[in-house]
Amino acid sequence: MKKLVTSLLPLALAAGLLGGAAYAAGEGHDLKEATEHAAATAHYPILKPEEMDWSFAGPFGHYDKGQLQRGLKVYTEVCSACHSMNLVPFRTLENLGYSEAQVKTFAANYEVQDGPNADGEMYTRKAVASDHFPAPYANEEAAAASNNGAAPPDFSLIAKARGVERGFPLFIFDIFTQYQEGGPDYIHSLLTGYQEPPEGVAVPEGTHFNPHFNAAMSLAMAKPISDDQVTYDDGAPQTVEQYSRDISAFLMWAAEPHLEERKRTGFMVLIFLLIFTGLIYLTKKSVYASKEH
Amino acid sequence: MSGDHSTYTPATGIEKWIDSRLPLPRMVHDSFISYPVPRNLNYAYTFGAMLAVMLIIQILTGVVLAMHYVAEVSSAFNSVEKITRDVNHGWLLRYMHANGASFFFIAVYLHIARGLYYGSYKAPREILWILGVVIYLLMMATGFMGYVLPWGQMSFWGATVITGFFSAFPLVGEWLQQFLLGGFAVDQPTLNRFFSLHYLLPFMIAGVVVLHVWALHVTGQTNPTGVEVKTKTDTVPFTPYATLKDALGLSVFLIAYAWFVFYMPNYLGHPDNYVMANALKTPAHIVPEWYYLPFYAMLRAITFNIGPIDSKLGGVLVMFGSIIILFFLPWLDTSKVRSAVYRPWYKLFYWIFVVNAILLGWLGSRAATDLYTLMAQIGTLYYFAFFLVIMPVLGLIETPKRIPNSITEAVLAKKNKN
Numbered sequence: 001m002k003k004l005v006t007s008l009l010p011l012a013l014a015a016g017l018l019g020g021a022a023y024a025a026g027e028g029h030d031l032k033e034a035t036e037h038a039a040a041t042a043h044y045p046i047l048k049p050e051e052m053d054w055s056f057a058g059p060f061g062h063y064d065k066g067q068l069q070r071g072l073k074v075y076t077e078v079c080s081a082c083h084s085m086n087l088v089p090f091r092t093l094e095n096l097g098y099s100e101a102q103v104k105t106f107a108a109n110y111e112v113q114d115g116p117n118a119d120g121e122m123y124t125r126k127a128v129a130s131d132h133f134p135a136p137y138a139n140e141e142a143a144a145a146s147n148n149g150a151a152p153p154d155f156s157l158i159a160k161a162r163g164v165e166r167g168f169p170l171f172i173f174d175i176f177t178q179y180q181e182g183g184p185d186y187i188h189s190l191l192t193g194y195q196e197p198p199e200g201v202a203v204p205e206g207t208h209f210n211p212h213f214n215a216a217m218s219l220a221m222a223k224p225i226s227d228d229q230v231t232y233d234d235g236a237p238q239t240v241e242q243y244s245r246d247i248s249a250f251l252m253w254a255a256e257p258h259l260e261e262r263k264r265t266g267f268m269v270l271i272f273l274l275i276f277t278g279l280i281y282l283t284k285k286s287v288y289a290s291k292e293h
Numbered sequence: 294m295s296g297d298h299s300t301y302t303p304a305t306g307i308e309k310w311i312d313s314r315l316p317l318p319r320m321v322h323d324s325f326i327s328y329p330v331p332r333n334l335n336y337a338y339t340f341g342a343m344l345a346v347m348l349i350i351q352i353l354t355g356v357v358l359a360m361h362y363v364a365e366v367s368s369a370f371n372s373v374e375k376i377t378r379d380v381n382h383g384w385l386l387r388y389m390h391a392n393g394a395s396f397f398f399i400a401v402y403l404h405i406a407r408g409l410y411y412g413s414y415k416a417p418r419e420i421l422w423i424l425g426v427v428i429y430l431l432m433m434a435t436g437f438m439g440y441v442l443p444w445g446q447m448s449f450w451g452a453t454v455i456t457g458f459f460s461a462f463p464l465v466g467e468w469l470q471q472f473l474l475g476g477f478a479v480d481q482p483t484l485n486r487f488f489s490l491h492y493l494l495p496f497m498i499a500g501v502v503v504l505h506v507w508a509l510h511v512t513g514q515t516n517p518t519g520v521e522v523k524t525k526t527d528t529v530p531f532t533p534y535a536t537l538k539d540a541l542g543l544s545v546f547l548i549a550y551a552w553f554v555f556y557m558p559n560y561l562g563h564p565d566n567y568v569m570a571n572a573l574k575t576p577a578h579i580v581p582e583w584y585y586l587p588f589y590a591m592l593r594a595i596t597f598n599i600g601p602i603d604s605k606l607g608g609v610l611v612m613f614g615s616i617i618i619l620f621f622l623p624w625l626d627t628s629k630v631r632s633a634v635y636r637p638w639y640k641l642f643y644w645i646f647v648v649n650a651i652l653l654g655w656l657g658s659r660a661a662t663d664l665y666t667l668m669a670q671i672g673t674l675y676y677f678a679f680f681l682v683i684m685p686v687l688g689l690i691e692t693p694k695r696i697p698n699s700i701t702e703a704v705l706a707k708k709n710k711n
Contacts, residue, residue, distance in 0.1 A: 043660075059556060087374050153568075157374070160559055161567035168655070178556045183564070215577065255567070258377070258384045265385070266555020273551060277544040284537040291332065291529060 032198035035217055046211035049164055049189035052245065054181050056252060059267060062260050063253050065097040070232055071250020072096060074243050077230050079155065082147060082221075084135035087156035088254050091129040095257060103129050110134050148206055150220040159183035159248070159255040164214060183255070184248035186214065191244035194223040300327040324510055329528035330535045331516035333704050337411070338514065338535075339542030340404035346543060347397040348502065352495050354390040362442065364488040366481050369444035370569040388558035394436050395561045396550045398584035401429060410643060412631035413515045419623040421508040426619045428501050433585070433616075435494040438487040440582055441479075445566030450579045452479045452487075458592070461606040478572070518703045519631025520696060527700040578660055586657030587650050588612050591676065593661055594669035611673060618680050625680055627688030635694040639687055646679045 031046070038046040055064040072093070075085070090107040094100060107127040112134050115122035127134065135154075137143035143151040153161075163182035166174060173179075193212035203209045207218035228238045236242055252259070301322040303309040312319055361380050363372035376383035405425070408414055414422035437455060441448045456479065460470040475482025513522055522528055529535075553560060561583060565576045581589050595608035602610070618625075633640045653672045659665050697703035 087371065087378065092378075157567040161564050163564040174560065175557070180557050180559060262384060262388075262555055262558070266551060269551050269555060270548065273544060273548045277541065277548065280537065280541045280544055284541050287533050287537055291534070 030198075031211060032201060035198055035201050035211065039217060044216060045164060045214045046217060047189070047193070049182070049185040049212060051179075051185055052181070052188055052248075054184055054249065054252070056249070056259055057181050058178055059263060061263055063095075064249065066234055066236075067246050067249045068096045068253050069098075070234070070236060070242075071246040071248075071253075073232070074225070074230050074247045075155070075250060078225050078243075079247065080133070080136060082136055082143070082152040083155045084137070084143075084152075085133040085155040085254060086135060087132065087154075089130060089132045090127065092257055096253070100129070107131060148220050152221070155251055155254060157255045159187065159251040161255075162186045162214065181252075184252045186212070187248040187251060188244045191225065191247070192241055299323050324506075324531075325536075326530065326532040328510065328531040329522070329525075330514055330531050331522055331527060331700050332529045332534070333516050333518065333700050334514065334535060334538065335517055336538065336542050337403075337407040337517075339539045340400050340407060342539035343400040343543050343546045344397065344404060345502070347393060347400055348495065348498060351390060351393050351397060352499070354386045354393065355492070355495065357386055358390055359492060362488075364442070364485050366444065366484055366570070369442065369484060373443045385554075388554045392550065392553045392558060392561060394439060395582075395584065396546070396553070397432065398436065400546065401432060402584075405429070406647060409646075410633045411515050411517060412519055412626065412628070412633070414623045415626065415631050416623065418508070418512050418515070421505065421512060422623060423620055424501055424505040424508060426616070428498055428505060429619075430616065431494050431498045431501065435491060435498065436582065436584065438491040438494075441484065441487045442491060443566060444484065444570045446568045446570055446574070446576050447563045447566040447579070449479055449570035449572070450576055451581055452483065454579055455581070456483075458609045458612070461603075461609045463606070480572075515631060516700060517632060517634060518697055518700055519635070520698075520700055520703070523699050524701070580658055583654065583658070586655070587653035587676075588615055588657070590653040590657035590669045591615055591673045593657070594666060594673040596666055596670075611677075615673075615676060618677070622680065622684075626684045627686075628684075628691065628693075629688070630693040630696065635696050636687075636691055637694065638691045639683075642679060642683050642687065645675070649675050649679075 034046050038044055055062060055067070075083075090103055090110075093103050093106060098106070107129050110127040110131070110133070111124045112127045112131050113122055114125050117123055137146065137151075140151045160183050164186055165171075166179075166182070189212040190210060193210045194208060195210070197203050197209035197218070201209070201217070203218045207216075207220055208222050209218045211217070213219045225240055225243050227240055230238065230243060232238055232242075236246075256262075299319055299322075301312075301316075301319040303312045303318075308318060311317070358376060361372065361376045361383065363369055373387065377387050378384075380386070408422065408425070437451075441452045456470055456473050459473060460466045462469060471477060473483075474480070475486055516522075563580065580586070589612075592608040592612040595604050595611050597607075598604055599607055628636065628639065630636055633643055649672050653669065653676065656665050656669045656672065661669075697706065
């Protein structure tokens with residue numbers, strides 16, 4: 001075993017150094033060159049997402065309720081105009097630190113269709129806590145028709161449905177660092193990544209250059225948010241950078257509402273298993289002590 | 294078993310009463326308590342116990358998941374989400390089941406690798422080995438159909454690609470594909486039958502596992518020396534010796550499993566499978582689950598026609614052939630020596646085989662480029678050469694190291710060396 005470790009260690013170190021060097025070289029690349037390379041190989045995104053510090057990362061990760069509340073504000077005031085969030089019921093907003101009454105009031109801001117009533121008519125009523133966020137469009141076709149032919153994706157799972165391939169050897173290190181935040185990193189990078197295309201790069205009509213988009217060099221959605229667009233009442237900076245972080249965290253919560261419970265349970269399970277393994281080891285050792293094997 | 298006298302003595306009246314009617318406690322006692330196992334078994338022999346536990350975990354979590362799952366194309370995806378969001382501990386059940394499949398395969402690959410290294414497939418254990426390959430094939434089918442059930446983009450397109458392979462066969466191909474799908478494309482009938490079969494096959498696996506364990510208990514286990522048990526000093530009773538070693542191996546394995554279930558449950562999945570299946574939108578890059586990747590790489594490596602066989606059929610034949618070949622292993626290996634410990638050349642080729650299999654797996658996850666295709670072709674060539682050339686020839690020309698006369702001798706020699 002010791003031999004195995006000593007022979008693998010230099011290998012792992014060398015791989016890490018090589019990977020790191022390659023990554024650094026990639027960053028130094030001229031954006032124009034990188035764009036042309038991506039276009040030639042049809043390999044997107046042009047730039048890998050920036051790794052952020054998230055409160056919900058790691059074994060003791062937990063959501064920052066203030067951040068989730070700000071993210072909800074960004075979603076309701078900006079994103080929800082085009083993006084649905086079909087799988088999220090209002091009642092779960094209590095997990096963001098709101099009271100039952102606050103959730104009721106929040107839900108009442110929305111109108112949902114219900115019915116048919118006793119007369120066979122469909123009708124609209126104020127939403128209640130058990131309703132889900134209503135979608136901005138009646139169906140996917142309507143969504144596509146209003147958005148240049150590309151229906152804005154649903155947001156319920158977007159933080160788990162996006163992720164840029166990590167590549168060797170990062171995907172091995174990720175097992176040990178528990179890196180699971182590829183989705184929020186991607187969303188944050190995309191939202192802060194809008195910029196003018198490099199000189200000489202032609203972007204298809206009606207699309208917007210963004211080196212962080214995972215399917216092409218540009219996307220149908222224009223830069224969706226700008227500084228001071230959403231008013232925060234907790235003193236957090238009203239910048240695109242902050243909005244992007246908050247909405248990414250909020251979307252992670254929407255996709256994985258039981259994350260905290262999962263990690264908490266996992267910690268107890270691991271502690272149990274470690275103690276159990278230790279006891280089994282000692283028992284095994286004493287049983288085998290009297291027997292050559 | 295294996296002709297040994299039963300050492301079970303019913304102690305109480307009720308035990309005697311049962312024993313003379315259905316001696317099930319006697320069978321359990323003789324198979325898992327007094328059953329003699331070689332005294333030199335190492336941790337490579339603990340994967341069987343892990344596999345048994347994984348099968349049980351998969352069946353238990355799967356049965357509960359099936360209570361909440363809806364096998365209908367417009368509801369399947371959302372019903373899985375409902376499980377993770379609203380069912381009590383549904384997230385745990387789902388993540389245990391999804392990651393359980395991966396850990397089931399990790400254990401089975403280690404188990405197979407152990408068999409290859411210590412020559413566990415050689416006479417008189419041919420049937421034991423063949424039953425193992427049958428279990429592996431059933432696992433592959435079960436895993437594939439299970440991955441289709443959440444009805445995400447990768448579920449749908451993976452199913453489309455894999456069932457498409459069957460259309461490569463001449464004459465019957467198209468009929469076969471439509472028979473599997475229940476139509477011309479992956480749709481409601483496909484989902485329904487995959488759900489039905491995904492629920493059925495694990496119980497078939499359990500049945501074959503019973504035969505596998507039965508065959509094992511007839512021939513007895515191999516051991517790292519490959520020398521058969523000769524005297525009583527070569528063995529120890531299953532309990533406590535093997536039981537404790539299995540338990541230790543298992544609990545270390547469960548630590549790794551828990552690490553994934555609780556801290557990185559989506560690491561082994563694909564982000565695209567969190568997008569609902571859409572027949573009109575092909576993902577940029579369709580990849581199967583990691584445990585099929587080496588075979589997928591071999592399928593894609595065949596980019597050329599061979600006589601009347603076009604590249605598509607060739608690829609499919611190579612892919613199926615790479616598993617079918619395992620059935621013939623007991624007769625392909627001509628060496629009289631079981632264990633790689635005493636076969637210096639086989640040991641070398643064995644480790645190249647392992648590295649090659651991992652490399653093929655990595656290539657299977659890459660988009661095909663000229664370089665990668667060439668590497669996959671070389672890898673495929675080695676995979677088949679290992680079984681068809683190296684194994685038969687090496688057995689005839691290799692000079693093995695001196696083999697100990699008995700397990701006891703080997704154990705005592707090791708002790709004196711330390």
